[in-house]
Amino acid sequence: MTITSSPAWAAIEAQRHSLQAVYLRELFAQNPERVRSLSLSFDGLHYDFSKQRLTAETVQSLSALASAAGVREAIERMFAGERINVSEDRSVLHVALRKTDGAFPAEPFDVMPEVLETRQRMAEFAEQVREGRCLGHHGMPIRSVVNIGIGGSDLGPKMANQALRSIAHPALSVHYVSNLDGAQLAPLLQTLDPRTTLFIVASKTFTTQETMLNANTARDWLRANLGEEVVLQNHFVAVSSRPERAVEFGVRADRVFPLWDWVGGRFSLWSAVGLALMIAIGPHAFGELLAGAERMDEHFRTAPFERNLPVMMALIGIWNTNFLGATTHAVLPYNESLKYFPPFLQQLEMESNGKSVGAGGESIDCSTSPIVWGGLGNNGQHAFFQLLHQGGRLVPCDFIVAVRSDYPLPGHQEALLANCFAQSAALAFGKNEDEVRAGMEKEKLAPEEIERLLPHRIFKGNQPSSTLLLTSLTPRTLGSLIALYEHKVFVQGVIWGINSFDQWGVELGKAMASRILPAIHDPALAADFDASTQSLLAFCREHL
Ligand code: F6P
Numbered sequence: 001m002t003i004t005s006s007p008a009w010a011a012i013e014a015q016r017h018s019l020q021a022v023y024l025r026e027l028f029a030q031n032p033e034r035v036r037s038l039s040l041s042f043d044g045l046h047y048d049f050s051k052q053r054l055t056a057e058t059v060q061s062l063s064a065l066a067s068a069a070g071v072r073e074a075i076e077r078m079f080a081g082e083r084i085n086v087s088e089d090r091s092v093l094h095v096a097l098r099k100t101d102g103a104f105p106a107e108p109f110d111v112m113p114e115v116l117e118t119r120q121r122m123a124e125f126a127e128q129v130r131e132g133r134c135l136g137h138h139g140m141p142i143r144s145v146v147n148i149g150i151g152g153s154d155l156g157p158k159m160a161n162q163a164l165r166s167i168a169h170p171a172l173s174v175h176y177v178s179n180l181d182g183a184q185l186a187p188l189l190q191t192l193d194p195r196t197t198l199f200i201v202a203s204k205t206f207t208t209q210e211t212m213l214n215a216n217t218a219r220d221w222l223r224a225n226l227g228e229e230v231v232l233q234n235h236f237v238a239v240s241s242r243p244e245r246a247v248e249f250g251v252r253a254d255r256v257f258p259l260w261d262w263v264g265g266r267f268s269l270w271s272a273v274g275l276a277l278m279i280a281i282g283p284h285a286f287g288e289l290l291a292g293a294e295r296m297d298e299h300f301r302t303a304p305f306e307r308n309l310p311v312m313m314a315l316i317g318i319w320n321t322n323f324l325g326a327t328t329h330a331v332l333p334y335n336e337s338l339k340y341f342p343p344f345l346q347q348l349e350m351e352s353n354g355k356s357v358g359a360g361g362e363s364i365d366c367s368t369s370p371i372v373w374g375g376l377g378n379n380g381q382h383a384f385f386q387l388l389h390q391g392g393r394l395v396p397c398d399f400i401v402a403v404r405s406d407y408p409l410p411g412h413q414e415a416l417l418a419n420c421f422a423q424s425a426a427l428a429f430g431k432n433e434d435e436v437r438a439g440m441e442k443e444k445l446a447p448e449e450i451e452r453l454l455p456h457r458i459f460k461g462n463q464p465s466s467t468l469l470l471t472s473l474t475p476r477t478l479g480s481l482i483a484l485y486e487h488k489v490f491v492q493g494v495i496w497g498i499n500s501f502d503q504w505g506v507e508l509g510k511a512m513a514s515r516i517l518p519a520i521h522d523p524a525l526a527a528d529f530d531a532s533t534q535s536l537l538a539f540c541r542e543h544l
Pocket of ligand 1: 027087150151152153202203205206207209211265266476503
């Protein structure tokens, strides 16, 4: 039996029918306890999902769905180190990366000794850089760090680095380069002093085209500016599960930090992929980030579903996607420091659950990951929020804001919070015809003017959203926030029957790019491609 034909699914369908025509205004009016019963708090995080189009009864039915789908057992299998990434026959142990001590027995051995040893090596190296003891060519201390990586080897540390920049080392600059377009690396190199720059090549496979091309260019730049090959070794560090490839590239063996096949790229921020971040914020703060995530892991593993933040967040997503028919999900952080959170989540959710084939190879008979998108809330209000308010589409939103500012300026934080809360309330409750009419009458508009403007000024409301408050943006709350979304993705994957830890869908394009590359200059090699590709190549050859 598939999950969509289960009695648990049918029970939620029945809820959908009864809730379809009900407005959030009514749901709030009917139950004065609504906000209390549809909010959860944990360790500096407060999650208010009362503005979702559901009731406490829906929550119960959704929790029953999670049980029917085997979410509890799946969580235990992950924490037991079972090989739940079935298509790649791997364990999924990013949760081991935030453990502070103890064992993590996973097949075929305990991974903790290696995890702790690597973390210790990272901390020693990070301190060397932070204290000016890591010397480049000419014996000058390293002052700039450039992380070269893409996808999971970029988005996580870059996002967290931006989120925690208020505590970053003031005399070090840390940069992230991912794009193949020289427009990212070339202008950056112009600002850097090769004698004091360190490149971290972060790539699990050490074959990723974008990363290797950028790393080669960085190496050429150092050679051109510093001379002999040997000095490069003072300027390169690598993070990879294929250390031999990094050494072959020219990185000193003692400057290669390991990564393991049981860490997925998009879950790897907690590993040595976070080295640039650790250099920026220091080993202690990095440890706090891990501690925040570890606390969320414990909560995820032990809390009953109805009080479990990641499980509830996942179930709300299932409700919106599979029962209300939403196809997208907007992530709207209000803190500037969280500006890279939406692209980070895009990879986390869409690379994990953007699949229509189940873990056992069967076709999935329901919608899976929505299109995740978003951006900074305040900026969005003056841009794309128009569509959220009056576009007529169902777009569930996550509003995220830290209550205390990491960069306080008089009056700013209060205004930020007011805007955030105003938007979710406006989206939920709207402004009906009577209210709009009354407002215009108060403005003393002429009756014909009122009739002309009326339809434009109505806000239907009923747009569902959740609001996630952080007391402040600290390494701890950030660690909990990231782990919250990681586990949300896992739970949704279990319910949809997906293996959330592989990403076969990215392979075809990579292989085709390798075939097309030589044809950019050689027309003879283009003959095998489709007519459109041939025409695009011809245009490029003419103008390149
Ligand atoms: O192409 C997708 C992907 O494999 C991601 O899953 C991964 O995070 C990224 O590329 C980078 O891979 P690597 O760390 O091996 O360079």
